[in-house]
Amino acid sequence: SPDGIPSRTVVLVGMMGAGKTTIGRRLAQICGLPFVDADIEIERAAGCSIPEIFARHGEASFRDGERRVIQRLLDGPPCILATGGGAWMDAQTRHLVRRHAVSVWLRAPVHVLVKRVAGRAxxxxxxxxxxxxxxxxxxxxxxxxxxxADIIIDCGDDTVEQGVQRVREVL
Ligand code: S3P
Structure with missing residues (x-):
């Protein structure tokens, strides 16, 4: 859009450690849109943490909850939506995102991901x-x-600001 403010929800996809949350938060601030982290919404809906959901109910149950939460968020007003690394692997989620939002893959090489997630529980x-x-x-x-994804952004060794700039340029 001409003013750089997206009219549709922007769904950030990519691996753990790619920077979806960090870049998403900053992007939302700049665009004046709410930032929503799907992982946090899933935890809120389940009333427990993601490791607890995995341990108690298994990954399949987590994925069901994840799909439902993202579906609900896509029905709401535009926002910057950071999704968990596995969310985009669900065909139904991809279909819904294509219809209701614009998807941005934050691509980073694996050594960068390893560095970023090291030691984080x-x-x-x-x-x-x-x-x-x-x-x-x-x-x-x-x-x-x-x-x-609709848009692919290489943000390997970028700083947060560089990553945010790259995303803004293409929105
Ligand atoms: C997952 C990534 C996590 C979280 C869950 C599963 C994945 O989100 O949804 O632990 O399958 O890659 P982040 O990508 O925000 O770390």
């Missing part, structure tokens, strides 16, 4: 093995599907 998938190996495997599975 709260991501149950990373506890399933060596974090670098888990990330490498997920990157292999997910990058071909993330590539279906």
């Amino acid at each position: 709260g991501r149950p998938l990373l506890a399933q093995g060596r974090p670098d190996e888990v990330l490498e495997r997920l990157v292999g599975l997910r990058y071909p599907v993330y590539a279906e």
Whole structure:
């Protein structure tokens, strides 16, 4: 849009550690749109943390909740929406995002992801093995599907401000 303020919800997709939350928060501030973090909305709806959801109910149940929460948010007013790294892997979610929003993949090389998520708790998938190996495997599975996003932004070693600028230029 001419004023750089998106008229539709902007859905940020990409791996854990790609910067969806950090860039999303800043972008929202600049655009004057609300920032919404799907992971936090899922935790709110479930009344417990993501690791607890995984441990008590399993990943499939988490994915169901994630799909429902994103669907609800897409029905609401425009916002900057950061989604969890697995959200875009759901075909129904992709379909809904295509209809109601613009999707932006924040692409970063795996070594950057490894650096950014190192030592950060709260991501149950990373506890399933060596974090670098888990990330490498997920990157292999997910990058071909993330590539279906409307817009792809390379934000590997960028600072937050550079990443935000790159996204703004294409919105
Ligand atoms: C996940 C990423 C997490 C969170 C959950 C699963 C994934 O979100 O949704 O732990 O499958 O990649 P972030 O990408 O915000 O870390």
